[in-house]
Amino acid sequence: MNAPATLPAFDVPPLNPDELPFEFSGSGGAYFKIWIVNLLLSIVTLGLYSPWAKVRRERYFMGNTLLDGSAFDYHADPVKILKGRLLVMAAIVVLNIAAEFNPLFNLVVMVLFAVLLPWMISRALRFRAHNTSWRGLRFAFDGLTWEAAKAWVLWPIAGVLSAGILFPFALANQRRYLFNHLRFGQAAFDIDLPVGPVYRVFGRVALLALVYVAVLVALGFVLGGPLDLFASGAMGQGGGREVFGLYLMLAMLALYVGFALIAPYVSACMANLSFNRANLQNHGFFSDMVAGRYVFIVLTNWLLTALTLGLYRPFAVVRLWRYRVEHLALLPAGTLTAFMAVQAEEARVIGEEAADLLDVDLGF
Template sequence: MKPPFSDEPSLEVTAPPLQPTVEAFTFSGRGSEYFCIWIVNLLLSIVTLGIYSAWAKVRRTRYFYDNTNLNSSSFEYHGNPLAILKGRIIAVVLIAAYNIAFQLSPILGLLALLLMLGALPWLIWKSYQFKLYNSSYRGIRFGFRGNAKESYVKYLLLPILSVITAGLLLPFAHQRSKKYLHEESKFGKTHFSFDASAGSFYKAYLIAAAIALVGYSVIFMIFGSTALVAFGDPKNAGRDALGLLSLMFFCIYAWTFLIVPLFLSMIQNLIWSHTKLGQHQFHSSLKWSKMAFIMITNLIGIAVTLGLFTPFAQIRALKYRVESVTLNAVGSLDNFVADKEAHGSATSEGISDLLDFDLSL
């Protein structure tokens, strides 16, 4: 240490800042392996009238987690099938009561619908807690703090305002919901952070909307002019118009199918490239062209095999999405500290599954 007022040079050496190392996510699942799990889950769920679906969910999720690796370690899922089954039974009863209420009286049905919508943000909040608490990496569990008030703002108030404003607030609502999910999530005692702006979400939405609009306009221009020619021939007008209409709708569907992977790619890259875990920065490099190729070939495979290609399609899509994400780790990934977290609600998990919500991180 240099003494006070000394003219001698200091011998203290400042440690250089840690350079981040790129840790890639890998997915080792195979379609042939997952097909066995998928077909057994499907058959047993049918035979047991849906009772086995809770065990099917746990088997499926554990397979996905076990085959998702980061820095030579895989993730783990700890969900209890019995807890999920209880939640699903309650969820089925609630949804059945809603349907019966609508049959008895439109007023009762509307009241039941309002009650379910009013409960939905709370269920989403509890489902986040359940999913993250039952997920772990290297023996440390994830967690979700949050609170019901924030959930009601993000998943009830903002969606209602988006509808009232004819979708103008939809990108803002999307950004706020992702910010809420990521910033309230944590790994052990280390919190995630999220810094993507609402403006970046508006940019992604506008790009996708502009490309979609250009494509739809070209389709309508081409088929509109051709339709005028067809209608000019009275003998074949009806037949030609029907053929043109069918071809036009096919082109619209095909163009929409190309826009969807573009939007999904932009949103995933936007979300994960602006997410951190402590000082560790995530990055996503999903390519639209490859995502579109996977989605189109998956659709063809499922159609040709009458659905039997579904597990292979799921593995292909999941593998690409997982392996497009990397983590720029600043320091060791072994320095996280475990923390106690709320268990959440299996009932919420059951309802989210029945309504086909993807609430996973």
């Protein structure tokens, strides 16, 4: 029998795809059930259930976040989280009581908090990394307290003293601290993030803020005349003052909302900037969130949460998480099977020598 001239074509997935997108398989309805139970049990137990609530929440989001068909996992022990939170709460209560007896002690409390904050940040990052895994292999974080102090205390103080001019240095140093000390197994993450692109993000933010304020001022002039006529004709002099007060309140609310949306805009831009300049050994990342779309999601989440008296909150969290996850991809330099095999072997050799440093979560 003669073979056919042409063979049927089959779609065979490549061994080394150019891009592996992250996926999220959860839903707002499913998370709502977890959220409402967590909320009720936390209220009934006066907050003592909150560590178990955190673990259930993290396991849901990690378990529904997929890469190459495999989900992430979260392994934290709620009892250890409770120990850390009770420790922090006890310290806060003691310091507040001491401050009542000596008002000058408030200054000591502020200084002590600034000193302890970097240590708490590094501990929290270690705890979270150690308790997160993918395909059975855990993450790790080895950032030092002094480096956290520079990124989260010294540079932000410099930003305040410089009227915001040095804030991009703070953000750039924080991202370097997060990525350059993170490992997956024994494979190290790294990031090449100069401060120039961060300044460009802040430049766009400044320009958008100026445009926004200019639009509000223009609307004020346009609506000022009709408001005055309405007030004087229908409500009298006293009514004019009331209308002016209402207009001033609305203008302040618009300013507050506009400037509150700066944070999510910067967050989206910095996520793109960070992931697109980060690597895991030879593997790269690609993030393509649209900052305007991200801000729109945040704004509508706020509105829907307010209109539903908070019941939309779990749907809002899922909606935002899904957008972040589904606009992120891994750019593999080789097969992940071989990469995982090497990392698993090295992890068995290294062992759990630092486990004693990861016994509590301080709640940050």
